[in-house]
Amino acid sequence: MWLQNLMLLSQASALLLCDKTIINAIVGGKFHVICKFSANQYRFSKKYWCLGKSKSTCEILMDTDGFTKATLRRRAQIIDAVYGGLHVLVSALQLEDTGIYWVGIDKIYTDIMVKIQVSVREEGVSIPEVWPEVSPVLTCWGQPVTLHCRSSQGTNVQYGWYREAHSANALLQNGPELPLRCSSLPLDGWLICTARNAVSEERSRPVSLRVLQPGQDGCAYALTSEGFESYDCWRTTQPPLTSSRSSVVVSHPALLTLTNGDGNLALHVNQTLNENPFLRSWSGVPVWYDIIRWFLFTAMIATIGLVHMHTGVKLSEKPKQNKTGACLSEANVHQLLCTYIILK
Incomplete structure (x- = not known):
């Protein structure tokens, strides 16, 4: 008797063949099972997807007649493509979806069923990006x-x-x-x-x-x-940071230190500081402005020296023009000093 049952089971399994019987998936993933059957024999037979350890007591979750359990309506589907096979699709998998399922074809006396084992697990994390x-x-x-x-x-x-x-x-x-x-x-x-x-x-x-x-x-x-x-x-x-007590100290090509009254705070940067700290103070003024200011100051000093030298020569040669030359030199000096103060 048991040999006869085994032969019937083997024949039934041969009538329904699925591309996978063990499924390992992750939470949020999906799976797609394709089963082939004799379209000439079972074209109009109902096909279904059921859950349970025993095929005789499993709970039907969906079938090709249009029934789908409420909890699966938005994430599961069963399609009878006839000659294209029977398709079972389940998405948005959850840990609770782990279990033993059956793909079945409704048949008189004994349904044709194939066991599908589904295992859903969480996926490990990767190194997070920041x-x-x-x-x-x-x-x-x-x-x-x-x-x-x-x-x-x-x-x-x-x-x-x-x-x-x-x-x-x-x-x-x-x-x-x-x-x-x-x-x-x-x-x-x-x-x-x-x-x-x-x-x-x-x-x-x-x-x-x-x-x-x-x-x-x-x-x-x-x-x-x-x-x-x-x-x-x-x-x-x-617009830079300003501090009356702050100064820049270069102690290493890749280390920038802010010194204030409370201590030293070090900042590692990817750039090398090649500037002369005396040419650039922590005052918020661009470097090009400092350069122009010092250039004009140097030119002013040189001009004052030339004016004095020229005035001295005039005084020795033409005593009558002392007052006029002195006035001209003083006016030039005052004008240069005013220009420097404005630039400063």
């Missing part, structure tokens, strides 16, 4: 900047922002975004974004935060990281 919402150059003038973090892979990903510390990382914010503002700037250090789920956890490349000028409103800070736009708050041509 980028600023706007150009990081705006940090030179204390403008707010938001850092974004995203993992290109993974399901049900949770994000967190931390400041790296020796003892333990300090949590700054939960979520993929970290807003940076003068009123709530963290301390100098490395900012890290983590992406994690039930499968794995990854950390982003660190972002260096340096507070150049603290303050609730008029602060200044710098962000540096691999892939970020390279910039230098000292060299920008936009």
Whole structure:
């Protein structure tokens, strides 16, 4: 008797062949099963997709007569293409979709059924990418900047922002975004974004935060990281930072230090400072203006010297013109001094 049942089962399986019987998928993914059957024999027979360990008690989820369970109407479909086969499509997979399914053809006495095993799991995260919402150059003038973090892979990903510390990382914010503002700037250090789920956890490349000028409103800070736009708050041509107690100190070709009354704050940059600090003070005046000013000052000194020399010669040769020559030289000197004061 058992041999007869086995033969019937083998014959039934041969009448319905599916391209896959084991499916491994991830949350949010999809699968497509194609089954071939005898179109001449079962062209008008109902086909269905059911869930359950036993084919005799499985629950029909959808069929070719138009029935689909309410929870699957927007993400599952069964299509009888006759000579093109039977197609079962399921998308937006969830962990709850894991189980044993059956593709069946309605038949008198015994349905033709093929077992399909589906396993849905979460996908591990990848190393998250970090980028600023706007150009990081705006940090030179204390403008707010938001850092974004995203993992290109993974399901049900949770994000967190931390400041790296020796003892333990300090949590700054939960979520993929970290807003940076003068009123709530963290301390100098490395900012890290983590992406994690039930499968794995990854950390982003660190972002260096340096507070150049603290303050609730008029602060200044710098962000540096691999892939970020390279910039230098000292060299920008936009409205610069001003401080009566600040000066630029070059201690290394790749290290910029801001010295103030509270201590030294170091900023690593990707540019080498080749400027003479005496030709460029931290006053907000462009370099070309300083050059023109010093050139005119030098020309003024030279002119004054020439005027005095010329006046001395005139006095020795023509005593009667002393007063006139003196007046002319004094007028020239006053005019040059006024010009210098205006430029200054």
